[in-house]
Amino acid sequence: MKQKxxxxxxxxxxxxxxxxxxxxxxxxxxAELGDFAFPCFRLAKTMRKxxxxxxxxxxxxxxxxxxxxxxxxxxxxxxxxxxxxxxxxSVIETAVKDDFGSSSTGDNKTICIDYSSPNVAKNFHxxxxxxxxxxxxxxxxxxxxxxxxxxxxxxxxWGTQFGKLIVAYKAWGNEDAVKxxxxxxxxxxxxxxxxxxxxxxxxxxxxxxxxxxMEQGDEEALxxxxxxxxxxxxxYKRTYELLGMDFxxxxxxxxxxxxxxxxxxxxxxAGLLTESEGAKIVDLEAYNMSPCLILKNDGSxxxxxxxxxxxxxxxxxxxxxxxxxxTGQEQKLHxxxxxxxxxxxxxxWAKDQLVHIPYGLVSLEGAKxxxxxxxxIYAEDILLEAIDKIKEIIEEKxxxxxxxxxxxxxxxxxAVLFNDLxxxxxxxxxxxxxxxxxxxxxxxxxxxxxxARCASIxxxxxxxxxxxxxxxxxxxxxxxxxxxxxxxxxxxxxLDAAEKYEPCVIARFAVDVAQAFNxxxxxxxxxxxxxxxxxxxxxxxxxxxxxIKDALELLxxxxxxxx
Ligand code: ARG
Numbered sequence: 207m208k209q210k211x212x213x214x215x216x217x218x219x220x221x222x223x224x225x226x227x228x229x230x231x232x233x234x235x236x237a238e239l240g241d242f243a244f245p246c247f248r249l250a251k252t253m254r255k256x257x258x259x260x261x262x263x264x265x266x267x268x269x270x271x272x273x274x275x276x277x278x279x280x281x282x283x284x285x286x287x288x289x290x291x292x293x294x295x296s297v298i299e300t301a302v303k304d305d306f307g308s309s310s311t312g313d314n315k316t317i318c319i320d321y322s323s324p325n326v327a328k329n330f331h332x333x334x335x336x337x338x339x340x341x342x343x344x345x346x347x348x349x350x351x352x353x354x355x356x357x358x359x360x361x362x363x364w365g366t367q368f369g370k371l372i373v374a375y376k377a378w379g380n381e382d383a384v385k386x387x388x389x390x391x392x393x394x395x396x397x398x399x400x401x402x403x404x405x406x407x408x409x410x411x412x413x414x415x416x417x418x419x420m421e422q423g424d425e426e427a428l429x430x431x432x433x434x435x436x437x438x439x440x441x442y443k444r445t446y447e448l449l450g451m452d453f454x455x456x457x458x459x460x461x462x463x464x465x466x467x468x469x470x471x472x473x474x475x476a477g478l479l480t481e482s483e484g485a486k487i488v489d490l491e492a493y494n495m496s497p498c499l500i501l502k503n504d505g506s507x508x509x510x511x512x513x514x515x516x517x518x519x520x521x522x523x524x525x526x527x528x529x530x531x532x533t534g535q536e537q538k539l540h541x542x543x544x545x546x547x548x549x550x551x552x553x554x555w556a557k558d559q560l561v562h563i564p565y566g567l568v569s570l571e572g573a574k575x576x577x578x579x580x581x582x583i584y585a586e587d588i589l590l591e592a593i594d595k596i597k598e599i600i601e602e603k604x605x606x607x608x609x610x611x612x613x614x615x616x617x618x619x620x621a622v623l624f625n626d627l628x629x630x631x632x633x634x635x636x637x638x639x640x641x642x643x644x645x646x647x648x649x650x651x652x653x654x655x656x657x658a659r660c661a662s663i664x665x666x667x668x669x670x671x672x673x674x675x676x677x678x679x680x681x682x683x684x685x686x687x688x689x690x691x692x693x694x695x696x697x698x699x700x701l702d703a704a705e706k707y708e709p710c711v712i713a714r715f716a717v718d719v720a721q722a723f724n725x726x727x728x729x730x731x732x733x734x735x736x737x738x739x740x741x742x743x744x745x746x747x748x749x750x751x752x753x754i755k756d757a758l759e760l761l762x763x764x765x766x767x768x769x
Pocket of ligand 1: 320321322323324325360361362513531532533
């Protein structure tokens with residue numbers, strides 16, 4: 207409908223492109239102001255006339271059109287009142303299609319998303335849960351827009367900490383205990399290392415020596431390190447499985463260990479590398495940033511060096527149009543430095559193709575979250591706790607429900623994801639169980655429940671057939687038009703979410719649709735006697751379900767038919 211109005215205006219306005227017209231068209235805040243509005247301020251400038259006058263002239267020129275009931279001039283605006291049944295027809299016929307919301311904007315161009323990326327031998331904690339959830343949603347959103355998206359898990363699997371861990375394991379470790387307790391045991395060893403090193407600083411030299419051995423390819427060092435990686439990955443994959451998420455590549459920092467020398471060469475040749483207290487740095491004072499450390503005084507590379515190597519590798523291998531990094535906001539400076547260094551090496555594209563996508567903290571106010579070992583909360587424990595709590599609710603309210611286990615998983619995990627994605631990334635996320643598991647609030651369970659309600663309505667109408675065409679003149683009531691208006695926003699909502707890298711735009715849309723549907727449901731009997739009317743109303747239920755399912759899918763959340 208917006209397209210049709212754009213066309214109509216294009217035919218009746220001189221010297222303004224369809225794109226410009228389309229970008230100016232607004233959706234008025236109140237129904238009294240019509241369904242679409244076109245402001246004439248910009249035309250007033252070029253035409254040197256009062257905007258009201260221009261609006262009246264355009265109205266005059268347009269005359270009468272079949273899909274518009276009325277056009278009103280109000281101030282500088284042209285307000286369009288659509289023909290309701292034609293509007294209903296256009297929304298429903300678009301929304302039933304499989305590809306509703308999809309587009310070819312991405313034109314198969316490649317986007318790399320670097321997210322999740324936990325640190326080997328450390329637990330997959332709630333902070334990593336955020337990057338995982340946000341990154342996964344961005345992956346779905348950009349895929350929907352026709353991009354080829356590469357999901358990269360940049361595991362923290364290299365660095366001096368592994369030298370420390372090898373020393374600790376050799377001194378106090380026990381193979382069986384590590385096998386039995388996994389990452390938790392490795393973390394204990396790490397803590398013990400730091401305690402002991404306070405008394406015996408020579409341990410630090412030993413650790414450096416072991417990391418050197420790793421960098422030189424020493425067989426024993428690499429064997430132990432590899433084992434730590436495997437143990438950690440096994441645990442992380444348990445969490446990914448709970449989340450139903452996966453990656454194209456687990457390409458950790460270690461993957462770039464033979465590619466950092468090239469970074470040093472490039473920087474040297476470009477004359478960008480300077481010495482500072484034995485270390486090698488890139489001075490970034492001219493850009494108001496502290497220097498980017500490239501090589502430590504013992505010659506070893508660091509996190510930033512490997513990130514720079516990764517950028518070149520990804521650019522050469524995937525030829526991305528964007529490479530996105532989803533991490534906490536505390537890494538803002540790190541990415542600004544790394545991106546600047548790449549740009550200074552003569553890569554203008556770094557300016558707009560490398561994007562850091564920061565997010566806020568997780569706070570655990572009010573939630574009683576048991577830790578296994580006194581460390582930062584495990585993501586897995588949060589998810590399992592959410593599932594358990596949903597199970598309790600099901601046992602209490604609907605013990606006869608089939609597939610209780612899988613329903614509890616979809617709803618429990620979905621609640622945690624939705625809670626994370628409902629607000630802007632940069633805001634802190636708090637875990638309040640009563641809030642995020644609430645079945646009526648702005649929550650995952652609420653949206654999923656609305657979906658299940660739709661499913662139950664359609665189950666009761668035995669003869670509903672989606673392929674039968676309906677009489678659109680039956681859909682002109684306000685409640686119907688309201689829900690259809692919400693649904694019709696979906697394609698634009700996806701574009702907005704992508705442009706801002708904000709899954710919350712989708713989450714909010716899902717709540718808006720659910721709320722509009724529940725208003726519709728309260729105002730309208732669906733299973734009525736009259737079969738034409740029944741069929742028309744069921745079709746609205748059907749597309750509501752479809753769009754809710756699709757939107758939740760973009761957030762990484764599933765739906766259940768009964769709950
Ligand atoms: N392992 C890092 C952390 O846990 C995140 C890595 C983000 N990605 C990157 N290319 N630096 O903080």
